[in-house]
Amino acid sequence: MFLDLVPLLxxxxxxxxxxxxxxxxxxxxxxxxxxxxxxxxxxxDGAHTGLALRRALEDAELDAYFDFIGTxxxxxxxxxxxxxxxLARLLGFDLDQVVVITARPPLAEALRRAQLAVIHVEGPKxxxxxxxxxxxIYSGYFSP
Numbered sequence: 001m002f003l004d005l006v007p008l009l010x011x012x013x014x015x016x017x018x019x020x021x022x023x024x025x026x027x028x029x030x031x032x033x034x035x036x037x038x039x040x041x042x043x044x045d046g047a048h049t050g051l052a053l054r055r056a057l058e059d060a061e062l063d064a065y066f067d068f069i070g071t072x073x074x075x076x077x078x079x080x081x082x083x084x085x086x087l088a089r090l091l092g093f094d095l096d097q098v099v100v101i102t103a104r105p106p107l108a109e110a111l112r113r114a115q116l117a118v119i120h121v122e123g124p125k126x127x128x129x130x131x132x133x134x135x136x137i138y139s140g141y142f143s144p
Contacts, residue, residue, distance in 0.1 A: 003043070008127065053069050
């Protein structure tokens, strides 16, 4: 599972670059619920460094849930279907089993067009819906 970290779990909107990001309530509970069943990779656009994302997750006490935290920087400026495919190969993920979770509508649409499994959620209630959405996809209730 790839979690598109910004703005899903980390949002600097309205904050300075040296301020801590907002983290939605329930993020730790959601990660705790899916952690046992999924390998989790946290990804972000190249505008953030992997180290900055890791530190923000550490500060929020969420870093322990992630098998990988990185950015698109090595493969392009922003998370895209191409970046997801390359990171999946690099991490040894089976692309047929990968689902990307994002709060960005244009990215969700691009991933769908590229025939990649995607869950699009927004806001704190969306974060809390992630475990049920994953269950629906992997139970065959919804097609990716």
